[in-house]
Amino acid sequence: MDDRIVIGMDIGSSGIYATAGKVDAIGNIEIVAKVEKLAVGIDKGRITDFDKACECLGETFKELENNLSEGISGAFITVPNGLCELVHSKGIITISNKENKISQEDIIRVKESAKLISLPEGKKIIQLVEEMYLVDGQKVKEVPLGISGKHLELNAQVVTMDNLVFNDFERCFSKINKKLKGIRLSCEAASQLLIDDLDKSRGAILIDIGASKADIAIYSGGNLVALDEVHLGGNNITNDLSYCFNITIEEAEQLKVAISRESIENVDIAKYDKNLILEVINARIEEIVGFIFKVLKGNIEKYDINNIILYGNALINFNDIKYSFSKYTAKNINIVRNEDFKLHNSKFINAWGLVTLVHFELKWRYNSEIVYSEDVKGNAIRINKKNKNNKEDNNFITKMKSFLEDFF
Numbered sequence: 001m002d003d004r005i006v007i008g009m010d011i012g013s014s015g016i017y018a019t020a021g022k023v024d025a026i027g028n029i030e031i032v033a034k035v036e037k038l039a040v041g042i043d044k045g046r047i048t049d050f051d052k053a054c055e056c057l058g059e060t061f062k063e064l065e066n067n068l069s070e071g072i073s074g075a076f077i078t079v080p081n082g083l084c085e086l087v088h089s090k091g092i093i094t095i096s097n098k099e100n101k102i103s104q105e106d107i108i109r110v111k112e113s114a115k116l117i118s119l120p121e122g123k124k125i126i127q128l129v130e131e132m133y134l135v136d137g138q139k140v141k142e143v144p145l146g147i148s149g150k151h152l153e154l155n156a157q158v159v160t161m162d163n164l165v166f167n168d169f170e171r172c173f174s175k176i177n178k179k180l181k182g183i184r185l186s187c188e189a190a191s192q193l194l195i196d197d198l199d200k201s202r203g204a205i206l207i208d209i210g211a212s213k214a215d216i217a218i219y220s221g222g223n224l225v226a227l228d229e230v231h232l233g234g235n236n237i238t239n240d241l242s243y244c245f246n247i248t249i250e251e252a253e254q255l256k257v258a259i260s261r262e263s264i265e266n267v268d269i270a271k272y273d274k275n276l277i278l279e280v281i282n283a284r285i286e287e288i289v290g291f292i293f294k295v296l297k298g299n300i301e302k303y304d305i306n307n308i309i310l311y312g313n314a315l316i317n318f319n320d321i322k323y324s325f326s327k328y329t330a331k332n333i334n335i336v337r338n339e340d341f342k343l344h345n346s347k348f349i350n351a352w353g354l355v356t357l358v359h360f361e362l363k364w365r366y367n368s369e370i371v372y373s374e375d376v377k378g379n380a381i382r383i384n385k386k387n388k389n390n391k392e393d394n395n396f397i398t399k400m401k402s403f404l405e406d407f408f
Contacts (some may be wrong), residue, residue: 005032006362007064007075008354010186013043014211014235016060017348018075020068021355029359033067034348035060044212044231045080047168058176074179076358078186078350079126081215082229083165086129087158089114095150102135102144102152110154117158124166126183127159131223157224159185182358187217188224189353192360194309194336197222203305207292208350209312211235214292220303228295232288234314240280245272256281260317285315285324293328300329311336313347 004023009016020033037060041052065072091114095106111128119125133140135149144152166183173180187206195204200219208215212233218226234256242252258269259277269277299305308331315321316335325333338346 005068005072006355006358007072008189008351008358009060009075009077010189010348010350010354011042011045011057011077012039012080012210013045013213013233015039015347016042016056017351018060018064019348019351019355020064020072021352021359023359027363029355031352033064034351035063035067036345036347037063045083046165047172050168050172053168054172054175057172057178061176061178072178074173074181076182076184076354077169077180078189078354079161079165079183080213080229081185081187081217081227082213084126084159084161084185084227085123086224086227087117087160089117089156089158091116091154091156093152095152100148100150102147102149104145106152107143107145110152111156114154114156115158119160122163123160124163125158126161126166127185127188129157129159129185129188129224131155131157184354184357185217185224185227186215186350187227189350189357190311191217191219191224192353192356193349194311194353195219195307199307200224202307203303204307204309205296205300205305207308207310207312209233209288209310209314209316211314214288214312216292216295218299218303218305220305225303226299230288230291230295232291236288237281237284237314240284241277244276244280257317260319281318282320282324285318285321288315289324289328300331305331307332307334309334309336311346311349313338316346 006021006023006029007018008021009018016035016037016039018035018037019031021029022032023029037056040056041047041049041054042056047053061072061075091110091112093106093110093113095102097103111130114128115125130143132155133142133144134153134155135144135147136151137153140147161183169183170180186208190206190208191200194206201222203220204218206215206217206219210233212231212235214230214233216228216230217224237256238249238252241247241255242249245252245255247255255269255272255277259274259281308325308329310316310321310325310333316337322333322335336346336349
């Protein structure tokens with residue numbers, strides 16, 4: 001596998017969406033391959049049939065390898081918000097070097113300190129979402145590398161998930177001879193593409209409406225502050241159409257897509273009562289949106305939200321979806337559709353956002369003398385130390401290649 005390639009997979013109830021990003025000569029990352037596969041043996045981010053899930057993931061890797069014309073050692077994956085919990089934590093360390101300047105080793109140590117929390121039985125840490133650094137009690141806007149001080153603090157959200165769910169995916173990857181390289185929150189992946197630091201500061205809600213559920217993430221004051229989910233999605237509309245018109249699920253799905261902003265060939269809408277179709281669809285949309293705002297009740301005002309961003313292909317292509325949301329709030333509502341997205345398919349937002357997030361993490365780690373990373377279990381690993389006398393080490397690709405060989 002080319003050491004400059006990062007693989008990200010978004011594993012949902014209806015599909016697996018995988019993207020490959022390749023780092024260019026100046027350190028930017030570009031899409032070089034993408035694969036969409038029907039999810040089998042997986043539901044709402046959990047493996048429900050181990051053998052079928054392994055076969056499905058294996059086929060995804062194989063197709064991606066064919067597109068890249070080379071082998072793949074493994075991938076990063078996203079997990080839905082609903083499978084995770086946020087636990088607020090604080091890490092604090094003393095700066096021990098003679099110059100009292102904060103090094104990357106200190107950044108890693110304070111992160112490890114923030115992870116030292118008491119976990120409920122059966123839970124594991126998969127990610128640390130940084131909120132705010134303080135040097136000698138004073139807030140700093142950026143990661144405080146090189147700043148002088150005696151004490152370094154980090155306020156963070158520790159992301160935990162069910163150990164059994166994690167182990168199922170790790171076993172599945174192992175069975176198909178691939179490595180589970182890391183897990184990230186789906187909303188944190190999507191946030192790389194959909195919102196910036198200013199949006200997070202002003203207050204934003206990301207709502208990913210999928211086939212079986214809607215994932216909700218709330219950002220305020222620059223930080224991720226809450227996660228939630230609603231167990232309703234596009235499949236409910238499909239089931240309603242199947243029941244009302246006495247047609248198969250496959251026919252109902254085609255009908256649903258045809259009536260939305262997308263178009264599908266070989267669907268004879270004329271043989272159906274279009275008014276009844278719209279009545280069925282709109283009734284279910286109203287229910288889904290109503291449940292979403294029931295979950296959000298109080299949070300919009302509590303966190304002073306400015307924007308609500310809708311994505312995920314389940315509902316966004318219906319013309320009246322923005323109107324349905326606007327009946328519950330006067331806040332700005334933005335809808336991310338296929339034509340707005342770089343891949344021209346919004347289904348890949350989480351997967352491509354994951355690649356972007358991982359690339360940022362790798363790139364950031366090379367901005368200081370000692371390179372660290374985390375293994376899949378969240379433990380800090382010291383990778384290597386730059387050779388200051390070797391000019392080639394100043395080239396990002398060379399450094400990235402060295403890092404990926406050790407990390408992956």
